[in-house]
Amino acid sequence: MNKRQFKDTVYGELARITKSMANPHRMEIIELLAQGEVSVEQIADQTNLTIANASQHLQVLKQAQLVEVNRQGNFIFYRLSNDNVFKAWKALRDLGVERISTIEFVVKEFRKSMFDFEAVTIEELIEKTESGKVTILDVRPESEYRQGHIASAVSIPIEELARRLRELPKRTEIIAYCRGPFCVYADEAVALLAQAGFKAKRLTEGFPDWKLQELPIEVSMN
Amino acid sequence: MNKRQFKDTVYGELARITKSMANPHRMEIIELLAQGEVSVEQIADQTNLTIANASQHLQVLKQAQLVEVNRQGNFIFYRLSNDNVFKAWKALRDLGVERISTIEFVVKEFRKSMFDFEAVTIEELIEKTESGKVTILDVRPESEYRQGHIASAVSIPIEELARRLRELPKRTEIIAYCRGPFCVYADEAVALLAQAGFKAKRLTEGFPDWKLQELPIEVSMN
């Protein structure tokens, strides 16, 4: 094996793994799997794909060794095979947010068009928890909450929030979070809470970002 | 704009930027540009591409806003537009090295087949410099050295090393580095030095990794 063959192999493999991420649906699937294990059915549902199509994309990710499977009863659950997968996804996300004006524009416009509220960074949230009372609210589906959430966060999935408002304190500030900066659950939650007279803001990033920084988390699997 | 349109736009853009990296040649080009500004001619030369083909790949990277250009006389120089580009490339590299056994295997085999020497990590190099005398040797082409190198490193490009051995100390340990873990210049240097009776090892990572950690660097442009 000469120098050129060596390089062709190495860069070829790097490109192969990168190609496996380089698709809009797979980008969305990876973000979803960063929350925990998800079944094919749920993935198809969340991403507006047909089951067959979702499965096809999952095969691509599996072949690239980015995901692993776990059968439970009739369902097959997929998960990210490793922390480095989310790290790479996050690096690409950060690159996109910083370099691609379309993303910045669309994110801003979408937020503004519905409900324009202040957001809080992870550092700011840590400060707040240290210097006073804050309620941290996880509005993702409960299965995601159970597989891991910010320590001391309470779970009220976004679909249940409207009828479970009385569970939340009226005075202390509420910080809502969800899957990440492209997830709108937290925005919807903040809009709903603000209208009902609560003091609420969204966390700019999501649970996977929090976890990656090795900040305190809790797991409540059964 | 509804939720689905928003997501399609965002993940579509993320996929677009990821696709622009998802090619063996472009992966190699990005690593090269992480060393500094490089002309189209040099890129084509280093990557064994035709000029037209190299230009075509550079256009893809330019359209994705990963690179910027700078004309100097007759030549057009390309550079990475931002730190985040190398960060994303590095995250993909780390993912590949960790998940893809082909890469691990090929790297090990290639190194073993030629010259199997101990390597030193960045942390170990820092320790060494603090606790004793070490000569840090940059064996990349001089233009790359001039655009930025590890502080106090000396430059002897790999092609000149054989006839410039007398410039190096016989007793103190020499740590050679180059572009990164897939670059073989440092390996070649260590093999040459060891044969000539020097105490030499390679640095596992390259200059861009060092720089990204904000460790001390020097620039000697003219």
Added chain:
DNA sequence: TATCTATTCAATATAAATATTGAATAGGTG
């Protein structure tokens, strides 16, 4: 202004990725 040189563009053929459809399969469940 004419010429030269590095780079880009354009055209084309080939290869790879994607979405869609319906059939096949594997593994639980009764």
Added chain:
DNA sequence: CACCTATTCAATATTTATATTGAATAGATA
């Protein structure tokens, strides 16, 4: 064992990416 269900496979049409070739262009130099 037969049936049911979630998932995967296979075939196809369409779109997109890639390499190659030669011509065009932009800008420096004389």
